[in-house]
Amino acid sequence: MTFLEYMSRNSGLILELTLEHLKLVGVAIIAATAAGIPLGVAASRSAAFRRWSLGFANVMQTVPSLALFGFLIPVTGIGGRTAVIALALYALLPILQNTCAGIAGVDRAVLEAARGMGMTPWQMLLQVELPLAMGVILAGVRVAAVTSIGVATIAAAVGAGGLGTFIFQGLSMVNNNVILAGAIPAALLAISADAALGWMERRLTPRVGKA
């Protein structure tokens, strides 16, 4: 049986696992963004908090992904929940770090003018700092999403499903068709996520030039 035959015969399952894969990554990235941006803002305000939060996120990212899944199983069990938590912890660092760096990179003269005009700290954050940091923050989300799509293939090992299911199955069967049925969609998913988020990044980044 050729690879294409295998693909067309199993297209329903491939689609299902692709959607499952996307769901794991999507939920994890939304959670990591929802946590990472506020934490990044807090980290940009306090040097002590920055050290702790970046330290924590760094450790999470350093733990090999399979080991991170392994650590979580005794706590959260087998399945999608464990995978989402591990992916979110993994995705936290680039989002947190970029939020912090994006805010730190806002021109000091702009901030001084904003403060001098009588903006409150909230107004400065929402009208000046976050909009100007948006490009850097979204770049962090993009890195996190692309990495997560790759890491999520391992989620099949903890029973969370996704395209890794094919890969692990194919490895145990020593069947290239089965491996590729997982690997190729996963790679395409990563490439298209990168392109789509890159497009969003350009759309949402204010056009500021060099003033």
Next chain:
Amino acid sequence: MNPKPVIELRRASYRLPGGRALLSEIDLVVGQGETLVLLGPSGSGKTTLLKLINRLLDPTGGEVLVEGRATTDWDPIRLRRRIGYVIQETGLFPHFTIERNVGVVPGLEGWNPERIRSRTLEMLRLVGLPPEELANRMPHELSGGQRQRAGVARALAADPPVLLMDEPFGALDPVTRAGLQREFQSLASRLGKTIVFVTHDLREALRLGTRIAMLEDGRLVAVHPAKQFIAAPEPEIQRLVDAVRDADRDLSYEEP
């Protein structure tokens, strides 16, 4: 009759947390409608003094009064909205159009959109920026001089009684600079604002100031009416005047 004091510093000092004094016991009064120039070399404490007035900094000794009230008794947000602030780098928001930049403070003050728009266009015309052409540009699409004009328009937009200007023309080429100084001079006399203007340029101080306060190393050397400044007896002032005269001599140098 002296005009009513709008800003008053009483033995105001500012020390860094490490202990270094940036300003020591400054006594200074700025009257309604005058342009007081703070003149001094870099590091003399001019910018720090401005920041004491709009409460970007609190004095570590003495007090600073604005409209008769200590800045520490003012809500800093209310105080700053009554004081226009122009800095050398302009600090225009790079992600806002010029029109939106000028309308920031009226927007914070909750004006309705039509009133903001008409006020913004009026301010742009006032500082010589044709709104039809420039209102929708982004700051980086303007020249340095135009950006500085926009910065002045923004500071004036909510009609604050007080204007603080920190070397607003410092980064401009001499020709643009001279033009803006002339316009600023006529603008200042028409608007009747109380202005504190920081510069290290003696000529600019003489051209724009009603009175000139000389600062050195965080101390107030003296305050003189602009017309009497170059004849003032203080040695710090004479050193500065002599240095500027020496530089002028280079301009009139002719080939033998």
